[in-house]
Amino acid sequence: MNRIDESPIVLIVCRVLSPFIMLFGLYIIAHGHYSPGGGFQGGAMLAAGLLIIRLALGTTLSELHFRRAWGLPAGVMGVLIFFAIGLVTMFMGGEFLNYEYFIIPGITGAMLRSMTILLVEVGVGLAVMGIIVSIYDDLMDGKGN
Amino acid sequence: MEFFLGHYAYWFIIVLLCIGLYTIMFKRNLVKKLIGLSIFQSSIILFWVSSASKWNATVPIYDSAYSIENTANYINPLPHTLMLTAIVVGVATLGVAFALFVLVYKRFKILNEDVIIQEMKSESE
């Protein structure tokens, strides 16, 4: 579990599958409007695409892919995106998280709410991905090859 | 017969709940208790989601072939929303529990609840 795996099948399959899993996770976030999906599900898929490299190659080699220090800041950025949308709508005159008062140049009405829902889902997906990878890295604690 | 067809899903979910409760109560390793907790949470989520169905209704995504004025065409979307939150809370609980297990193992060198309670009693005397 802590060493780099010696079987070449596991190494090759994990390295080939990881970008496709992350692409599929991005697809699930972006298509949350038209099919089942959304922020939480897409964030979990993105985290799975990152964790499969950490499990197959060990912690030293997977630093080249996604560093340990990037996990928690990604989670913080997701929370801040959500809060920033709420504060912008509050400063524009409405209540907290009332999407009618958000500013996107040139769009009003129901389309404005649709675009703001997409921004909120991206924020939630980023937060979930960052926190799941950060919890795994804290449990591993830098040990392992 | 109608009664059995309408209620058998609830009885299967109660069996799953009792399996999870048995694992929490009767196993002595801490990690096995955590697996029982996860089975328990899954049974509750399954119960809520299965109670939101309707006969001859489709998924809650707007389709222009089924009108939304007649609400018997779409299943109830509210329990699905609430259970998304519940799943994420379950993941967070599991993560914190594993962090606590790492610290307990560093201190006691074993993850068996009888031995841990024995050590805690003998060092407080």
Added chain:
Amino acid sequence: MKYLRFLLLISFGVLLVYGSLGLPDRGDGEAVFNRELSPAGTVNAASYHIQNAYKDAATPNMVTVILADYRSFDTLGEVIVIFTAGIICYLLLRKRKVKHE
């Protein structure tokens, strides 16, 4: 002692089955939470969300509209919960530098 715990588990299961006899049939269209109007005369929550989600937000998926538009405050609380779990794991498991005097 072990039989007492077993009896507790069995009685809990029997109590739950007895409680589930009063639930409405699964899939019943006339259950109280599936109707058009609630018993108090106001509009039912589920039917309001079904009828107005596409008009208000131009999005076909009703679950996403409820989660991110009508109940976005609950989703904010949810993101705060998972962020708190990440912070707890970081605070419990980081290495401290021990000062030697």
